[in-house]
Structures are given as C-alpha cells and as structure tokens.
Amino acid sequence: MTISIQTSFAFECDRPTDCMLQFEAANIPEQQILDCHSDLTDAAHCARIPAQEEIGERILVRAQGRFEVQHSARVQVERQLAKLGTLEHLQPHELPAAPVKYLFDSRYCLADKFQSIVESEFAGTSGGARIAAIHDWIAHKFTYAPGASTPETTALDSFVERRGICRDFAHILITMARASAIPARYVACFAPDVTPQDFHAVAEVFLNDPATPGGGTWQLVDATGMATPDEIVKIGVGRDAADVSFLTSFGMVKLCEKTVQVTRD
Incomplete structure (x- = not known):
C-alpha cells in the first residue's frame, strides 16, 4: 500500500x-x-x-x-502482519532486553494502578487474545471526543472520563497491556482514514513471534479503529505521548x- x-x-x-x-x-x-x-x-x-x-x-x-x-x-x-488473537504472551523472564522498558510505568501510563482492573475485566485471556479483548472493551466503553482532553490527561483520567482523542485511546490500551505484563509502546503515525485528519497515535505491543522460535514481534493496534496496520506510516515510538x-x-x-x-x- x-x-x-x-x-x-x-x-x-x-x-x-x-x-x-x-x-x-x-x-x-x-x-x-x-x-x-x-x-x-x-x-x-x-x-x-x-x-x-x-x-x-x-x-x-x-x-x-x-x-x-x-x-x-x-x-x-511493507509490514508483515499477524492475526493478533493467535499470538501468545511472552512472560517477562522470556523477553529480550529491548522491550523490557515498555513494561514500566511512564508519565501518562500508570500501569500499576490497573493490575486488578485487567485481571477482573479480562480474566481467562492472555497474549494477543487479551490485547484484542482490551481493544474491544475500549471500543465499547469509550467515546472519541475531540477537545475532551488536554496535554496533561493521563490514562487514569481517561479511564474515569471514558472519552478522549487518539492519544488517550492509545494511552489506555498501552496502560492495560503493561498491567497485563505485555510490553506496549506509543506510536506517532500517519494514516489515511483518520477523522479529523491529524497526526495520529496508536499502540504497539510485543508478543511471541510464531515464525521465530524464542523471538518476539511488535504488532500495531489502533484502539480508535480508524487505522489498520497495513496503512499506518510510523513517525516514531516512545513510552507515551511525551516521547513522540x-x-x-x-x-x-x-x-x-x-x-x-x-x-x-
């Protein structure tokens, strides 16, 4: 594409x-x-x-x-795509060094406050299946509302308000992924179906790569549903919006x- x-x-x-x-x-x-x-x-x-x-x-x-x-x-x-729900969880002790920092809390993503929430909301899921469940939960619970948040809005604020823009949707998915011990990072990007047109934000999660024994793969996930991985053009990545x-x-x-x-x- x-x-x-x-x-x-x-x-x-x-x-x-x-x-x-x-x-x-x-x-x-x-x-x-x-x-x-x-x-x-x-x-x-x-x-x-x-x-x-x-x-x-x-x-x-x-x-x-x-x-x-x-x-x-x-x-x-020219991105290699995988079916998210089929990808398995890499436990923290199985991770290579580079993704480990994306398990930690960051300025906008206080994952330690969400551990009990993800375990109660998404019990029985793991890996890509849990990320898919988190994505669907956000789609059902959150409203996309331009102007509803500020540069100071954290994932915890968004969880309470249940509304926001792409950065807020990405932050809540990242936070819930990290609370599930899945490395997750923030991706600034371009995508054609973003409405209104703007710099866009999605999440990227690190899961087991079935094609590489012992390896992992970063997979893009847009909690807003406006962009698909085969049409996302990356600008940069970071722990959250403050980095990119x-x-x-x-x-x-x-x-x-x-x-x-x-x-x-």
Whole structure:
C-alpha cells in the first residue's frame, strides 16, 4: 500500500527557544520511503539526531519569531502482519532486553494502578487474545471526543472520563497491556482514514513471534479503529505521548496552525 502525506505547521517564539521536532515519516524496513521532502524556516541552530529505537529522526532547532515546517512524503508500507488473537504472551523472564522498558510505568501510563482492573475485566485471556479483548472493551466503553482532553490527561483520567482523542485511546490500551505484563509502546503515525485528519497515535505491543522460535514481534493496534496496520506510516515510538510529540519546546511557544493530509495512492 502506498500512502501520500502532506503536513505543515507553524509556531511562534517571542525569544530564542530550543525546540525538538518529530514529524517525518520514518525510514525503516517495514515502510519504504519513495519520496520525501521537508522545508523548515532558517534557524540559528538546526541538527538531526536519531529518535528512540532508531525509528525516525528528531530535529533540534533554536527558533525565534515565526517558525514554519512543511513535509511531504510517499511511503510504501511493507509490514508483515499477524492475526493478533493467535499470538501468545511472552512472560517477562522470556523477553529480550529491548522491550523490557515498555513494561514500566511512564508519565501518562500508570500501569500499576490497573493490575486488578485487567485481571477482573479480562480474566481467562492472555497474549494477543487479551490485547484484542482490551481493544474491544475500549471500543465499547469509550467515546472519541475531540477537545475532551488536554496535554496533561493521563490514562487514569481517561479511564474515569471514558472519552478522549487518539492519544488517550492509545494511552489506555498501552496502560492495560503493561498491567497485563505485555510490553506496549506509543506510536506517532500517519494514516489515511483518520477523522479529523491529524497526526495520529496508536499502540504497539510485543508478543511471541510464531515464525521465530524464542523471538518476539511488535504488532500495531489502533484502539480508535480508524487505522489498520497495513496503512499506518510510523513517525516514531516512545513510552507515551511525551516521547513522540511533533513539537516539544523548552520554553514558551504558540502553535499558530497545523494541517495534515494523508491519502492512498
């Protein structure tokens, strides 16, 4: 599947301010970059650094005044897919080193508070079957409501409110997966059927890979139901939204505008 992406955003800084940007389609084996172009306002400092897990890049800039970003890309998604419900649970002692950190609590995902909840709600399930059950539970219990949450909203807040946007849906799935001792991480991405069009967020869980004895596989799961793994273009991954924001500022900035358009070729 080939996905075309057009995105732009602008922000203003009253004084020189360091910012970290992550907005480009990642160049990784599961998605081939056919075309890619990014334009940024000239800045006093601009440097690229690898993002988490070497998935995508971050751009560090020192900006002042109005700063504009434009990005376009065509991406061929070539991801190997598996039937989620058939994948088995890897116990923590069976995990390779890299996914272990995605069992821990993070800023927005306090999994230790959900252990009794997942055991009562999803008793009798494990591995991919539990993730599928969590996905269906969120779909039944939660309402997608733009404007219903803030950048401070945690998975616990979302659990109480039972509404939110894609980041909140991803956080609650990640939190319940970790509470089930399944490594889970946050994925910033593009996808064509997201409504309204915007940077999107999904979860990714680490389960047993039946094709590789003793190995594991990361599988994408969109709790909102708006994106499917074969059409998701990854931007980056992290413990939660704090790690993969398209704009992180180390000082006061004002977001002026943002547009995202994602289509199938």
